[in-house]
Amino acid sequence: MAGDANTDGKEVLFTITRDHLDTGLRGFPVGTCPISDVDPIKGLSYGGIPIAELAHLDPEEVIHLLLRKELPDAAKLAVFHGELLGQGPLNPGVLKLLESFPRKGHPMKWLLGGLVAMGMFENAGDYRKDCLRVIAQLPELVAAIFRIRSGWGAPIAPKPELGWVENFVHMLGAPGASPDLTRLLRVFMILHFDHGGGNLSTFVGKAVASGHEDMYGSLAGAMAGLAGPLHGMANQECLRFVKEVAAEIKDPTDLEEVSKYVENRLATGGVLFGFGHAVLRVEDPRATVQYALGEEIAQNDGLFRLAVSLRTAGVEALKKRPKVSNPYPNVDAVSGTLLNACGLTDETYYTVLFGLSRCVGIASQIVWERTEARGGKGMPIVRPKYVYTGPAVKG
Numbered sequence: 001m002a003g004d005a006n007t008d009g010k011e012v013l014f015t016i017t018r019d020h021l022d023t024g025l026r027g028f029p030v031g032t033c034p035i036s037d038v039d040p041i042k043g044l045s046y047g048g049i050p051i052a053e054l055a056h057l058d059p060e061e062v063i064h065l066l067l068r069k070e071l072p073d074a075a076k077l078a079v080f081h082g083e084l085l086g087q088g089p090l091n092p093g094v095l096k097l098l099e100s101f102p103r104k105g106h107p108m109k110w111l112l113g114g115l116v117a118m119g120m121f122e123n124a125g126d127y128r129k130d131c132l133r134v135i136a137q138l139p140e141l142v143a144a145i146f147r148i149r150s151g152w153g154a155p156i157a158p159k160p161e162l163g164w165v166e167n168f169v170h171m172l173g174a175p176g177a178s179p180d181l182t183r184l185l186r187v188f189m190i191l192h193f194d195h196g197g198g199n200l201s202t203f204v205g206k207a208v209a210s211g212h213e214d215m216y217g218s219l220a221g222a223m224a225g226l227a228g229p230l231h232g233m234a235n236q237e238c239l240r241f242v243k244e245v246a247a248e249i250k251d252p253t254d255l256e257e258v259s260k261y262v263e264n265r266l267a268t269g270g271v272l273f274g275f276g277h278a279v280l281r282v283e284d285p286r287a288t289v290q291y292a293l294g295e296e297i298a299q300n301d302g303l304f305r306l307a308v309s310l311r312t313a314g315v316e317a318l319k320k321r322p323k324v325s326n327p328y329p330n331v332d333a334v335s336g337t338l339l340n341a342c343g344l345t346d347e348t349y350y351t352v353l354f355g356l357s358r359c360v361g362i363a364s365q366i367v368w369e370r371t372e373a374r375g376g377k378g379m380p381i382v383r384p385k386y387v388y389t390g391p392a393v394k395g
């Protein structure tokens with residue numbers, strides 16, 4: 001509380017008053033993170049490099065940046081590619097377990113189950129080794145989730161020499177996928193890898209790891225955090241929302257018609273999925289990159305045109321509601337329409353794609369917190385204080 005702290009002349013970053021309680025720790029500084037940052041105006045950066053400058057690189061270069069804190073030259077990239085290759089395929093026991101999962105279970109539940117199973121088969125008990133292994137093998141797990149759960153057929157054997165995303169697309173073997181799917185997923189993965197230290201899934205993953213739970217259990221906890229519709233599952237909900245609007249209007253480019261629908265949805269207490277953010281106060285640069293890519297790969301797609309109309313109509317409508325801190329599109333505003341346009345039409349799977357990517361950043365942050373922070377001692381166990389408001393304690 002204000003006034004309680006003895007600052008000893010040290011820099012005060014944030015003063016906590018009663019009004020700050022029960023606000024989801026919004027804006028509270030709780031730690032340091034040298035890997036990525038989210039500035040309210042400039043948006044996301046990895047290692048000080050704005051995301052727009054990284055979005056079209058090779059995804060393995062960007063994974064190297066997050067893990068090793070530098071963009072690799074060609075020689076270092078080749079060595080890193082070899083390290084990923086050297087992790088080998090997923091234990092077949094994990095795939096066998098997936099076969100027994102109920103088809104009606106959401107793909108995110110399959111991802112949680114798959115991560116826990118991987119931890120039982122693969123665990124080296126070393127955050128750094130497990131980080132590399134999980135990053136190398138997760139594409140196989142996620143591709144198998146798509147194939148087994150959707151009934152596309154047996155899992156396809158990996159060809160990691162193809163590259164992290166190219167191998168994933170090969171293992172997906174998605175029926176009806178457009179030739180642009182690889183291009184889209186390369187960008188999608190880079191944009192979703194990390195988002196500062198405090199987004200819900202990353203915070204949860206690091207908190208679980210602070211009790212010295214292993215990498216796999218910590219990532220499973222993190223992915224449970226990602227699975228909510230206000231966080232990662234907003235990409236699934238956003239495509240459903242865009243489809244709902246499409247079913248109600250005649251012309252996706254008619255701003256007046258789209259605005260009417262949006263106003264009505266907000267007036268009846270609905271959420272505009274893909275809009276708003278806890279930190280950002282401008283359009284999410286990850287959305288900006290995707291709108292531009294959409295003009296190249298989905299220009300004539302009706303749902304994409306509608307998402308572009310929503311980019312204007314949604315902002316106008318949310319701006320009229322002063323309680324909304326940020327009326328602008330976030331990363332989920334258009335990702336679903338692009339995945340749909342490239343042939344991944346079942347939005348139920350979109351959050352596992354987010355999860356596949358985000359595990360890279362979370363694993364990198366866990367390695368840093370557990371093995372490098374505080375001079376290598378690691379962060380202590382997370383244990384914040386809750387102010388008691390129940391009946392007076394007796395005695």
Ligand code: NMX
Nearest residue numbers: 230231232234271272273274275276277278323324325326
């Ligand atoms: N549609 C309708 N209402 C909204 C929206 C929106 N897009 N954004 C904020 N609000 C409401 C919010 O529910 C809250 O209402 P109340 O006071 O009645 O509880 C009020 O505006 C203030 O919220 P904010 O301070 O603007 O936002 P907060 O930091 O609490 O939450 C989000 C941030 C992202 C959870 C919120 O903007 C939201 O629910 N957006 C829609 C879901 C979404 O797109 N999530 C994806 C976020 C990115 N990701 O991938 O994780």
Ligand code: MLT
Nearest residue numbers: 195198199200278330331
């Ligand atoms: C994310 O990518 O994690 C989201 O934008 C949510 C956040 O940063 O709070």
